[in-house]
Amino acid sequence: MAGANLPAMRSHNTALVLDLLRTAGEGGISRLELAERTGLTPQAVSKITARLREEGLAAEAGRRASTGGKPATVLRLVPDAGHAVGIQLDRDELRAVLVELDGTVVAARHAEVDLGAGAEAVLGAVVELAGELVERGGDTLLGVGVGAPGPLDHTHGVLHRVTGFPEYDGFPLRDALAERLGVPVVVDKDSNAAALGLAVGGEGGSFACLLLGTGLGAGLVIGDTVHRGARTGAGEFGHQVVQLDGPPCHCGDRGCIEALCLAAVARGDVAEAARVLGVGASNLAGLLDIDLVLLGGRTIAAAPEPFVRGVAAVLDERARREGGLGTTIPVRVAPGGDRGVAEGAAQLLLAPLFGRADG
């Protein structure tokens, strides 16, 4: 509920243009194309791009072949005009990346860590790993993004009860890190970070990013925006109940997807794990009418095909039941590999520049 004024309009349009420049990548994009895609007049685009070039965020990059008249000048984002550090803080390891405006990773670090060693030790390890990258970012560093196991409070950057490590409940990770590093810090759930990274990376529309590793979580992107919900706790996919009065879960409930899935994995029954995951994905797809399901996390990485096949089978069946009008929802392995969360965490700071209200 905010009123709009001229500066707001200007920054909106600037972000729009900047996002198109980013999406265009190395190939670049012409002013007229920018005008068409934004709905603005060519003259407005010229003014906006002139400002961006003055600020060093954009640059001319050659010309395109003529189509019968004056050849178009290609504009490009200047990637190193801004940087962000992204960190994945997992239960047993730490990953950090330094990325440029266009998402390119220019440095990466990795370390082992034990959450059980206490907040002070973990914080020290993060600062050590990220400190160097922060320095390399220099003046153009926008800040540090952290993806951590949920649930947590994204707005305030406070951890909640991390499964297996209850002592972190209420730990103000964001403020502690911001003080030590001296730069802005944003904290989000690892699955949300991964989802944001994929959304910025080109997955349009609405999709779910399911991460199966030591736990099971979901990042939901609805209409190009990460959906976090009222208390930023959305995406509790692991504890969706799909079997009334089923086997007990460590969360205290019964028949949770996570419990069924991890148990099946533990006894080597990948097909059943995939089927359970598929039922959960199918529920989610029906409820939210999403376009795509992406699977990620260590367990998936260890055996991608059977999981993709199993989940797809359940979704196909749903589509078949819905008749001719129902479309099968594609299932894929989330790109990005084991750095997906860290890269997405960096986007927590970069994305707002491009008009994505996910910061």
Next chain:
Amino acid sequence: MAGANLPAMRSHNTALVLDLLRTAGEGGISRLELAERTGLTPQAVSKITARLREEGLAAEAGRRASTGGKPATVLRLVPDAGHAVGIQLDRDELRAVLVELDGTVVAARHAEVDLGAGAEAVLGAVVELAGELVERGGDTLLGVGVGAPGPLDHTHGVLHRVTGFPEYDGFPLRDALAERLGVPVVVDKDSNAAALGLAVGGEGGSFACLLLGTGLGAGLVIGDTVHRGARTGAGEFGHQVVQLDGPPCHCGDRGCIEALCLAAVARGDVAEAARVLGVGASNLAGLLDIDLVLLGGRTIAAAPEPFVRGVAAVLDERARREGGLGTTIPVRVAPGGDRGVAEGAAQLLLAPLFGRADG
């Protein structure tokens, strides 16, 4: 992905002010209060409200007691400056209402109908019932909104496979009605219409509106906006699977909430029906982190207390498991009674005036 210009900014701010006027109701609201709530300057608000008064949409309505200076002039929405007709098209009955800008119902009609009698007969019944109301709306009529059983295509106003009446699959309800009535028509799922009505009626934030009647559907409001999903099919709550390999559902799957719930109702076990509904609501609440669950529909209306109690019990347990930081999600009966869907359907045309992108 649209560029903003001055007219867009103007209509945004106008809608903002208009929505606050509507929300303020009979009590009205002062210019300075509007300025505070929108973030605009008092001068901008003065200009905007002057325009609204010229157009007849707003009017001055007395003064407020002084707080030490010049007393504030109270502004009010002029309710009959605009009208919309809302229709609930159910499997066996028809309801229509004529509502004013502020949501007040100024006329209501009811009729019995049999979907099985064929599209032509049903269309005729709708035209007969709504025609009179459309005329009463006169020049100020914005159009007709229809809430029908899902699934359907909101964007194109085309019905899909209505459970029990497969012959309607592909029926272009919107265009057929628009031609007969000669006014704009918008079609949406009944549960979405009900949810929109509640959102406009004052339920803020994010909530789910679950309708249990001849079927079971959900309307999802996420961040003050009805969430319809990529193919406007979101809210397929009834066929969420909560019991792997459970009893077969008429949809072809097994263990759907709808099947379990309706079976429990059929055998008189309301407590079990409420528990199943509660598990579904709990899944939904965890996945989307919503603020509130509202229950509606005939079956709920017949026995509200046990359903509310049963659903609340499941949600309470989830909150307890999540520990101190988890908040219990309140459960209530959806206000609006048996006209909730029709009134919400009218809002399909009124809401866009107030900046709600649900039209």
Next chain:
DNA sequence: CTACTTTCGCAACGCTGTTGCCAAAGTGCA
């Protein structure tokens, strides 16, 4: 070389919300 197309910037413009200022209409106190 001429005609045409396409790109793109300069200058004037219209319209937005903002700022500076002042009048109006109350309260509170001497």
Next chain:
DNA sequence: TGCACTTTGGCAACAGCGTTGCGAAAGTAG
């Protein structure tokens, strides 16, 4: 009653946004 003060709200000038009108630049086509 009179003066000081607070709050409301409009008038006028203003800055800044995208838009429009127009012309220069830089190609292709014949």
